[in-house]
Amino acid sequence: MNAIDLYSxxxxxxxxxxxxxxxxxASYEWWDKAIDTHNQNFGTTHSCTDVRQIDVKSxxxxxxFVVGSPPCTQFSFSNRGGSGNLNEGMKxxxxxxxxxxHIRPKYWIFENVPRLANIVRQELKNGDALDKFAHLIKVVTVVDMSEYGVPQKRRRALVGDFPLELLESYRTVCVERTLGDVLDTCRKKDVHDFLYGFSLPRDQVTELEAEPCLDEEEARMNREAKSYHPVYNxxxxxxxxxxxxxxxxxTCTRVSRESIVVPDGENDDCVRRxxxxxxxxxxGFPINFQFYGGSYSNKLKMIGNAIPPYFTYFLAQALQExxxxxxxxxxxxxxxxxxxxEQLPKVTRPDVNGRRFPVKRKFRAALPGLRFGSGVRFELTNSFSPDTQWAVDFYHGPSKAYKKVKLNEELLHSIADTPIYDTINKLFEYxxxxxxxxxTQTSAEELxxxxxxxxxxxxxxxxxxxxGNVSEKITKHVRKADSIKIERLVLKAIYGYENPAGNGTRKIALNSHxxxxxLLVGAWFNTQNFSRS
Structure with missing residues (x-):
């Protein structure tokens, strides 16, 4: 059986x-680093090719079989939150x-991000751009490759004409592998490739250069992005x-919501990429597959963009029925x-922290104890207009239409003029x-x-x-006051009246203390001189 591999x-x-x-x-790919990696591993002599420019008669x-993975950039939600150019991707x-x-193979498949499955279904339903090829498309589905033994929960769209039921039947003989399985084997003197059933001495396995531990700030930022994100899961x-x-x-930066961060295994106080x-x-690549990216980031890019060969093995078996x-x-x-x-790639070192960041580096973090889920939270942020300013903001409402409450001197005075404030003013002032x-030992610029x-x-x-610490102390003291009065005061401060209706008001009422x-601490902070240059 013969195949060609497009966008290989x-x-x-x-x-x-x-x-x-x-x-x-034949394999067709435009990125020179990927082509070099392909040629070195398979002994081929392919050259860079723009698939869009291929003359099908050649x-x-x-x-x-025709297989491949067209670029997913324009379809991925990782690209500007899903705001890529869909028309460009559809080319x-x-x-x-x-x-x-043109070829009319027995079977064909292309793989992409899950979103493309819905796009293809919609195009076929509406009779839009893909209508010309509707007769070719028999299968549009999304698979989870971990169900086929890949140690990664990688969900991908498969579009084509191939024996889907046969492929799905293979899941019953596959074994689940875990992230821990991979980390454990990579630490041993003899690295056992449990996906392909062979071992190599650790000194013969490339790309095991130690990733430096995340520093305290990096670990904090990763934890915040993953554990307390205001919108995403x-x-x-x-x-x-x-x-x-x-x-x-x-892509895998040292600070990112998407980056996988694991315990180091040798240093209990260390987490790393x-x-x-x-x-x-x-x-799903074997441990002797080599990556000729030329740089650390290029290696991560080519690995992350690939389709796992352990999974394509099962696809190939299904294609052969x-x-x-x-x-x-x-x-x-x-x-x-x-x-x-024979020729191994050059050793590339991971990036490390310690570098300076841009002068106008943005900051945004929720205050501990003041994040309530679904986008309701207090945040410290910086801005430049043009001087540096730091402020606490309060957000509430649905995640796609949240509102920001101005925490200013007017709000502070409106709360201070109520009987409830009299019960906490001594603690608040202290x-x-x-x-x-x-x-006051710092300034906006120094911060x-x-x-x-x-x-x-x-x-x-x-x-x-x-x-956050001051807010927590005040919260404990406020709980001694009349809950109904607290709730009304908070709703009025946020909405302008005591009995608003709409999404989000219940959450605010339940967390009113x-x-x-x-509101008090944030408004106080925003009225201090150190919050501005």
Whole structure:
């Protein structure tokens, strides 16, 4: 059986097909680093090719399967929250289908992010751009590759004409692998590749360079983004090891909601990112597959963009109509899945912290004890108009239409003029005076200098914790007051009247004691000289 691989990347499709006995006659890819990696690992001599410019008449004859992974950038929610240029992305889908329509293979598949499945379904339903190729498309589905033994919960759309039910039957013979399985084997003297059933001495396994620990600030920022995000679903920090990992992405900065962060294993106080080899194993690549990215970030990019070859092996078996009972798992095949290239890639080192950040580096963090879920929270933020300013803001309402309440001197006076304030004024004045003694030792500019690593002074996270600590003390004291009166006061301060209707008011009412404390502390902070240059 013969195949061609469009938008082939580093060879995730090619390796899986070859392991299943399919001859890949040609692979087409535009990125030179990916082509180099493909050629070095498979001994091929492919050159960079813009798939959009291919003349379909020049393609090989007698092709049984057409496979590939058109670029996902324009469809991914990681690209500006899903605001990519869909029309631009569909040009690659269109070209892929043009190739299929010309070759008319027995089966074909392309893989992409889950969102594309819905886009294709909608296009077919509306008779839009893909209507010309509607007769070709028999399957539009989304799979979770962890169900096929890939140690990663990677959900991807599959579009094509292929035996889906046969593919799905393979899940019953696959074993679940976890993030912890990968970390454990990569730490050993002999690294065992449990996906492909062979081992190598650790000194013969590349890309295991140690990732430096995240510093305290980086760990805090990762935890905040994952555990307290105001809109998106919460994530574990560090990542749980007893299950398949989250999706491996093409970018992995030291501070990112998407970055997978794990315990170091040797240093109990250390959490770190994954190194390239760990990421590659989670992506289903054998431990002797090499990555010729030229830089650390390029290696992460090519690994994250790939389709796991462990999964494409099962796709290739389904394309050849191998029944489940006749299926051999990759780990029981004899020998290595490919020979280690003679020329190994150069060693690349991970980026480390310690560098200075841009002068206008943005900051945003919720105050501890004052984050209530669904976007209701108090935040410390900075802004530049043009001078540096720091302020506490209060947000409430639905996540897609939240509102910001101005925490200013007017709000502070409106609360101070109520009988309820008389019950807490001594505590409030005592705590804010103590806080002012600390904060008056800095300024807006000095706080920004600390945040951009230009000084070692008081940092914004320290301010966040100080404000949160004072708010917590006031909250405890406020709970002694009449709850109904507190609730009415808070609703009036936020909405302008005591009995508003609409989404979010119940959450504010239920948390009115803490919100009152946040309104007071936030408004006080915003009236102090140190919150402005």
């Amino acid at each position: 990347g580093i060879g995730g499709w090619t390796l899986g097909l070859k392991l299943a006995g399919v001859d890949v006659l 393609l090989p004859k007698d092709i049984d 690659d889908v269109w070209k892929f289908l043009e190739v299929v329509d 919460l994530m574990s920090f560090p990542d749980k090891l007893d299950r398949p990992s989250r999706t491996i992405t093409a 994954l190194n390239p080899r760990e990421r590659a194993m989670l992506q 191998v029944e489940r009972d006749d299926l051999m798992l990759p780990e029981v095949l004899s020998g290595k899945p490919l020979e280690t290239p 705590e804010t005076e103590a806080l002012a003694e600390i904060l 920004q200098a600390s945040w951009t690593r230009r000084s070692d002074g008081l940092g914004p996270f320290a301010v966040v914790d100080l404000l 803490a919100i009152l404390a946040g």
